[in-house]
Structure formats: C-alpha cells, structure tokens
Amino acid sequence: MENQSLAIFEFEKPIIYVTFTENTATDENFEEYTLQSHKAFEWERYALIYDISKMQYLAAKYRIMQGKDLENTKDKIAKQSIGLALIAPSFLQRTIVQAIFLVKPYPSKVKVCKTKEEATEWINELLENENIELEK
Numbered sequence: 001m002e003n004q005s006l007a008i009f010e011f012e013k014p015i016i017y018v019t020f021t022e023n024t025a026t027d028e029n030f031e032e033y034t035l036q037s038h039k040a041f042e043w044e045r046y047a048l049i050y051d052i053s054k055m056q057y058l059a060a061k062y063r064i065m066q067g068k069d070l071e072n073t074k075d076k077i078a079k080q081s082i083g084l085a086l087i088a089p090s091f092l093q094r095t096i097v098q099a100i101f102l103v104k105p106y107p108s109k110v111k112v113c114k115t116k117e118e119a120t121e122w123i124n125e126l127l128e129n130e131n132i133e134l135e136k
Contacts, residue, residue, distance in 0.1 A: 013046075014132055016039075019054075
C-alpha cells in the first residue's frame with residue numbers, strides 16, 4: 001500500500017524532524033499529522049525542523065483546523081518549544097510562510113530557512129544556548 005501520509009516524523013530527542021510529503025491533505029492524514037505533532041508535548045523541551053519543500057497547498061478546511069489546534073496548544077508550545085525552523089528552498093514559499101507568521105505569530109522562535117543545513121545550524125544554536133544536548 002502506498003504511503004498517504006501528509007508528513008513523515010523522525011523523533012531524535014529533543015529535535016523532531018517533520019518532512020512534508022507531496023500528498024494532498026485528507027481528513028485521515030491530517031488527523032494523523034496532528035496526533036504525531038502532539039507527541040512533542042511528551043518532552044519537557046523540544047525543537048522542530050519542518051521541511052516544507054514538497055508540501056502541497058493546504059486547503060482552507062485544514063488551515064482552519066491547524067489554526068484552531070495552534071490556538072488550543074499555544075501555551076504548551078510557548079512553554080516547551082525551543083524553536084521551529086522551516087526549510088523552504090523556494091523564494092515564493094519562504095515569502096508566503098514569513099507572511100503567515102507576520103499575520104499569526106507562532107508561540108516560540110521561528111526561522112524560515114533555505115536549506116536543511118541552515119535550519120539545523122540555527123536549531124543547534126538554540127539548543128546550545130539552553131544547554132540542551134541531543135540524546136544518544
């Protein structure tokens with residue numbers, strides 16, 4: 001069976017890598033994405049690296065659901081999230097994402113990056129500033 005996931009999660013405490021696929025959002029894969037995202041709250045502190053380079057346009061229904069989820073979890077995010085780095089190689093993607101965060105600020109630090117290296121370097125700096133090491 002073909003993978004219909006909206007995103008693939010890799011948990012390497014305290015970093016969660018989320019790679020969005022080319023799959024279109026459905027009720028099923030969006031719910032799975034939301035459930036996987038909430039696993040971050042099991043950790044006292046975490047950082048996120050989202051690779052959105054292949055992500056498809058998210059229909060209004062799912063943007064609204066994501067907005068409501070963000071509103072419901074903003075206090076946990078503010079308390080537990082060290083930062084969110086987004087990998088967006090395309091200038092257009094970076095511009096759109098930056099505009100979204102201007103309109104609706106994220107509850108922790110955010111950086112929109114062109115490459116995985118840039119995102120990883122920024123997250124590692126944040127971890128270092130908080131004296132948090134990767135668990136082996």
